[in-house]
Amino acid sequence: MALRAADVMIKDVITVNEKTLLKDVTKIFSKKHITGAPVINEAGELVGVISKTDILRKTVSIGAWSPSSAGQIMTKPAVTVVPDESLRRVCELMLERHIHRVVIAEGNKISGIITTMDILRVIANQGKEKGQDVFEN
Secondary structure, three states: OOOEHHHHOEOOOOOEEOOOEHHHHHHHHHHHOOOEEEEEOOOOOEEEEEEHHHHHHHHHHOOOOOOOEHHHHOEOOOOEEOOOOEHHHHHHHHHHHOOOEEEEEEOOEEEEEEEHHHHHHHHHHOOHHHOOOOOOO
8 A cells, every 4th residue: 555645644733833033943943853944924824934945045145135034035935735635745755856745634723744854764663563674685
């Protein structure tokens, strides 16, 4: 049976509000050991995604304008799939868009998140429960 997004996603998603100051976003990333997070508005709806790369790239290259909040530099719209989407499609989206995370959502309500590390975990554990190792002949 093919894996679905819901089979792999992390359900306890760390989010940041679009009004969260960038200095606080970096503190959250450091404390939670993550490199990015979905961005939500006051109603808790998904409005974008922010990553360490976004913060570095956009705060260094902007020039005179100095962004201060997540909403000012987030990538929008967030790349999303529904929980029933195939893991293959999630991987294709990551490759096509050169991204490291896909938000699992139904409408603007976040159900979970899949990162490249989650996919690597699935690959590394593939077959272990059956005593098989996909990396061995």
